[in-house]
Amino acid sequence: MKEFFNNWKLIILLCLTLGLAPFFPEPHILGKLKWIFGGANGMVFMDWFDVVLHGFPFVLLIRLIMMKIFSSKTSD
Numbered sequence: 765m766k767e768f769f770n771n772w773k774l775i776i777l778l779c780l781t782l783g784l785a786p787f788f789p790e791p792h793i794l795g796k797l798k799w800i801f802g803g804a805n806g807m808v809f810m811d812w813f814d815v816v817l818h819g820f821p822f823v824l825l826i827r828l829i830m831m832k833i834f835s836s837k838t839s840d
Contacts, residue, residue: 775828778821785818793818 768774784791796815799807 769824770828770831772828775821775824779825783818783821793822 783793786792792814796811796818799811800815
């Protein structure tokens with residue numbers, strides 16, 4: 765399971781597919797983030813679940829980037 769969460773290619777593929785789907789008229793996660801930053805008026809549980817579902821690949825990507833940055837600094 766560790767290999768799954770540390771696989772760069774898979775995480776980037778998830779970001780480009782699940783993270784950004786549907787692509788038109790705008791990526792779904794961007795619309796949800798605009799809604800949240802606009803006050804999240806009228807958001808229900810399903811909308812919050814959408815944010816988590818479409819945002820999770822980006823959380824994994826940020827995690828991998830942070831691990832790469834901090835592991836390179838500690839190994840010097």
